[in-house]
Amino acid sequence: MVGPIMDERSPHAGHTVDHSAMHDRRPEHDDAMPREHEHTAHSDHGDHSGHAAHGGHAGHGDHVGQFRRLFWIMLVLALPVVAFSPMFAMLIGYRIPDLLVLRAIPPVIGSVLYVWGGRPFLTGAVGELRGRRPGMMLLIALAITVAFVASWGATLGILDHELDFWWELALLIVIMLLGHWIEMRSLAQTTSALDSLAALLPDTAERVVGDDVEAVSPAELRVGDVVLIRPGGRVPADATVVQGSADIDESMITGESRAVARTVGDTIVAGTIATDSALRARVTAIGDDTALAGIGRLVADAQASSSHAQRLADRAAGWLFWFALSAGVVTAVAWTALGLPDAAVVRVITVLVIACPHALGLAIPLVVSIATERAARGGILVTDRMALERMRQVDAVLFDKTGTLTEGAPAVTGISTAAGFTEDDVLAAAAAAETDSEHPLAAAIRSAAESRGLAPADSSHFRSEPALGVRAVVAGRVVEVGGPALLERAGVAELAAAEDWRAEGAIILHVLIDGAVAGALRLADAIREESRTAVRALQQRGIDVVMITGDAETVAARVAADLGIPRYFAGVRPEDKSARVAELQSSGQVVAMVGDGVNDAPALAKADVGIAIGAGTDVAIGSAGVVLASSDPRSVVATIELSRAAYRKMRQNLWWAAGYNLLAVPLAAGVLAPIGFLLPMSVGAILMSASTVVVALNAQLLRRLDLRPESVNASRR
Structure with missing residues (x-):
């Protein structure tokens, strides 16, 4: 024909x-901490720079090793400080020989602990002061500095001997380092999507030159080069098949587990794998122009963007600082007024330690980073965190028909x-x-x-x-x-x-x-078979499904009836699609628009959440907040599930972090002292670190979420 x-x-x-x-469908397309600790503020978590003492998001992997080494070194140094501390010996019930060398161990090694082990917190506090954004690092620095000064005062006989806090100072530093180490491990894991993307490219590529095949670095390839991809080999660059056919494993790009047949004329994407046969392909894009690089940019941008929940957490962390500072002042005044200045010092130190908004600062960024990483692994590329946050509120999904619900x-x-x-x-x-x-x-x-x-x-x-x-x-x-x-x-x-x-x-x-x-x-x-599952799953979650198409009424009616979609718009010109989105919004619905073409761009931009589906080899769609690398509409359901799960984790973490501090600070201040209960500073340090661990572990539970399209079913709610 x-x-x-x-x-x-x-x-x-x-x-x-x-x-x-x-x-004619066209998709739119060493142990010393780094100096950067001194220049960031922990209260700003929008792009993870809030982990100022950690050197920024890009260095998480390196800082895991740094904090791990520092923790173990400080733990070894802390053991003799605790063991030879008179206060600790008295609490446990043993006697330390009265030898000068033994009495000198706690202050000497304790000072090393303060200067060396406390450096990340001290430099972080300097950074927060310079940025005029007081936060967690300043609180920790205040606590260990007060303990350090009070301990030297007690050692030199200037202050009461009960203010000998060397053992508590040592434990505080060790526990805080442990908490930061665990935090760094968690944050480093959130960049695994980007690390995995980078690892998808092969170390060498085979370039065809005449009758010869030469091994080169993928970076040496140029557009127009012909490359040989052997069975089981990875595609080194975006290319078009010029000889042979093979089933290509695109799961690392699209999230789809089933291999896809590719033959002469078809496009193949960098990082995918030829599973069964050899191919020759002509390079069409290299470096930053490849789909793989585009996906990497989207993931990085999404992890660096801020959301409404994140900004709320940042403000809460700031409020908590002033709350802790005020509580410390009130505690000092109250205990001093009672004629117990030494107890005032102990209580103030405990308040400052236990009120550190560390868990609060970690609550949102860790959840969102894990969510975007999990999404990327499932072929869901979040280009705007607000879009991911908004997805949980969507109650109407408007699908473009051709190429979205249908094969096109x-x-x-x-x-x-x-x-x-x-x-x-x-x-x-x-x-x-x-x-x-x-x-x-x-x-x-x-x-x-x-x-x-x-x-x-x-x-x-x-x-x-x-x-x-x-x-x-x-x-x-x-x-x-x-x-x-x-x-x-x-x-x-x-x-x-x-x-x-x-x-x-x-x-x-x-x-x-x-x-x-x-x-x-x-x-x-x-009609895509996956569309039936997607429509049923959305409807069973209480979400209205609406279809829009430029096709005639008869065609639209047949597809809508087949899929069980009660409402549809037929014969809609491309420029009128955004008006239909506005029509749904005017009825009070939160609308997600799902489309795959350039003609859908205005509607994608108009919708509360724009979802570009089937973007496969073109991820530069500026009008969409979410880009689905595959053409499977079930990924829309997975995106909503992810949004709802992430929101639950954010809320749980915020309640735990903020609520814990609000309850623990009065205990640390000594409100229950009249009934004989005083919260020890060391216990305060343990509880503070424990809250951070709880928040981090809770966020990690998101990793259990299966976002593969085939995992979607119509009965989950």
């Missing part, structure tokens, strides 16, 4: 069905037969006749035959006749495939099923064998 035949072969050539949309290409959706013929007879004959045709309808027929396991018979004398169809000799019989003009010329009537198919807006092709009608084929834009 040649290009013009499609319209002529369709019995509704003048119909307003947008079949061209099916064929014609497929055989029905077969009718004349007496004496079976469906397989008709389909096999048509596929054989269409063997040499490059028309999309011919490809659809051959694909349908292949899916049924029908091997096409040999054909000869192929001829494509404009306005009629195709003709070929198959097994000695003349087989013709075409539209109404073919029937008219042959003087035969169409099958009865054609009338109903025509009303549905389908393309109808009849198959003639030796001049007699053997059967008819119904071709239409095939």
